[in-house]
Amino acid sequence: MLIDYLVFRVDFFIPGMETVGGFSVCSSPGLWNKEQIIELAVKYTHHPPAHWIHTKCTLGSLVEVRVGGGLYFDPIPSDHTVDLLLVAGGVGINPLHSILMHSVDLLRLKNQNTPRQTHLCYSAKNSKELLFKNSIIGVCQEFPDKFTCDFRVTQQEFEIEPDLQCYTSSGKISQEVLRPHVKPGRTLCYLCGPPPMIECVSRDLQCLGLSMDKILYEKWW
Incomplete structure (x- = not known):
């Protein structure tokens, strides 16, 4: 079975456990193919499914997974004219990293669905918490x-690593940060992060002229 589109998360069913886990996919569909x-990106917590993964799951453990939520990235041929904007806050980078790597795979395959340009705007407390930075x-x-x-780093209390300095700035993701990357009629934005951030960035994008049907996110935190 080939997969040519990307879902944000999966529901995770552990035998003998009633609680269902919902975990972000952070790899490209190309890895499956x-x-x-x-x-899957699974942060250590005491939530039963996450705790089981970190403390009991071993190579060979059997679980069931199914597509969760209704948000996905499924580029079409006309998307070669699309500018893709990915806006992440904290661990919201996980599914957006997946989209980024899928776009890379499409480009390497010379796929006609490859977005024209892709820009990632990613905010974390400090540079140590920038996941997938390499x-x-x-x-x-x-x-x-x-x-x-x-x-973007919001609580940096130490010197930014030399290899990150040219990519990293202090401060939150604001309208002025987003403005150069928003082209109404051409930009498609995927947004993932804490609900307050999603609401704030969504408003900023609309103020910059991006219509709601071009701002895609799912509040499931």
């Missing part, structure tokens, strides 16, 4: 005319 593997920077360096990124 090549190796029949999906990678793979994100690697993509931007490999394809500088197609992929760009802007890391």
Whole structure:
């Protein structure tokens, strides 16, 4: 079975456990197509499914998964004219990293569905909490005319690592940060983060002229 679109999360069913886990997919569909593997981002908490994964799950453990939620990334041929804007807050980077890597795979395959440009704007407390930073920077360096990124840190209390300095700025994601990357009629935005951030960024995007049907997110935190 080939997968050519990307879902944000899966529901995770553990035998003998009533509580269902909902975990972000952080890998590209290409990984499944090549190796029949999906990678999930699971933060350590005492929530039963997450706690089980971190304390009891071993190689060979059997679970069931199914597509969760109604949000997905499924580019179509006309998307080669689309500018893709990915806006992440904290661990909201997980599904957006998946979209980023899917876009990279499409580009490498010379797929006609590849977005024209992709920009990632990602906010975290400090540079230590910027997940996937190495793979994100690697993509931007490999394809500088197609992929760009802007890391924002809000509570940085130490010097930013030298290899991150040219990608990282202090302060929250604001209208002024987003403005250069919003082109009404051409920009499609995927947004993932804490609900207050989603609401704030969504308002800012609308003020910049982006219509609601071009701002995609799912509040499931």
